[in-house]
Amino acid sequence: QVQLTESGGGLVQAGGSLRLSCAASGRIFSSYVMGWFRQTPGKERECVASITWSAGRTAYADSVKGRFTISRDNAKNTVYLQMNSLKPEDTAVYYCAAKRIGQLLGAMATYDYWGQGTQVTVSS
Numbered sequence: 673q674v675q676l677t678e679s680g681g682g683l684v685q686a687g688g689s690l691r692l693s694c695a696a697s698g699r700i701f702s703s704y705v706m707g708w709f710r711q712t713p714g715k716e717r718e719c720v721a722s723i724t725w726s727a728g729r730t731a732y733a734d735s736v737k738g739r740f741t742i743s744r745d746n747a748k749n750t751v752y753l754q755m756n757s758l759k760p761e762d763t764a765v766y767y768c769a770a771k772r773i774g775q776l777l778g779a780m781a782t783y784d785y786w787g788q789g790t791q792v793t794v795s796s
Contacts, residue, residue: 681790
């Protein structure tokens with residue numbers, strides 16, 4: 673069993689930056705894929721960034737490409753999402769997720785473990 677705990681959300685002005693962290697407890701195997709999702713009221717949760725645990729391969733949604741960077745620290749069992757040049761439309765609850773095996777990005781249903789979410793609000 674894997675437990676995920678996000679931190680680092682908050683309120684920031686447009687153009688600013690935030691870094692989210694996701695601490696994982698339990699055994700993370702080399703086949704795992706980690707993802708950051710976001711959700712706004714009335715919309716489906718979408719994967720904005722994803723990384724393979726072992727090789728560190730990454731993928732991004734077009735909406736955040738060039739502005740967000742996902743990374744991981746295997747020794748600390750932690751995944752990060754560095755968010756730069758934030759826009760009001762980035763406002764959402766951000767969730768960390770993990771799947772035991774599979775492709776980068778992907779739909780919610782492909783992920784096995786979830787954090788509780790952290791609010792990110794970008795003011796204009």
